[in-house]
């Protein structure tokens with residue numbers, strides 16, 4: 510019952526307005542069921558095929574969040590059921606998500622992923638790229654996506670001040686986009702930031718959604 514205990518310990522640490530996304534990538538169905546039975550309903554996956562394989566094996570009221578890098582040719586696997594895509598990092602991907610959402614007669618909520626870490630390897634937009642996307646008439650015409658906020662990953666380091674400043678940057682990007690493009694859009698409200706090792710800092714800096722795997726399920730067996 511470790512999974513249930515970890516979830517309830519985390520819930521006690523998180524403010525009520527912060528959503529907990531249980532990152533279940535690489536985890537077996539049994540572990541996800543245990544989390545579900547403890548009341549957890551939001552799960553995060555980072556591989557489209559793994560996510561679409563798990564979906565039919567688990568209860569229908571789970572909200573599946575996609576949190577990993579998404580290739581356009583994989584969107585079709587998750588479009589029928591995904592409830593939030595955290596990782597939009599190009600206009601091309603947004604167009605493809607819209608196309609697949611339309612085919613499934615749905616509107617899919619999306620977050621713009623920003624590159625906030627000093628590390629080279631992480632995906633994500635710059636603020637300039639995000640503004641260009643939001644100003645683009647092609648993107649503004651898309652009816653089957655809804656942009657609900659921003660997401661980012663801080664550097665994977667012990668330097669708390671650096672991590673904090675990266676989260677602060679993401680919060681500033683959110684505020685900037687909110688006032689420039691979404692002041693009349695109540696659904697633009699999510700700041701997805703914080704993982705097992707840095708969620709406390711993320712919450713202090715304004716996170717509305719933390720994505721936590723290891724602290725719930727233990728180390729992943731790759």
Ligand SMILES: *Cc1c(COP(=O)(O)O)cnc(C)c1O
Pocket residue numbers: 532534555576577662704705706720721722723724
């Ligand atoms: C794996 C992953 C997480 C969860 O990481 P933990 O350190 O296990 O909490 C969060 N966000 C993204 C994008 C991930 O890929």
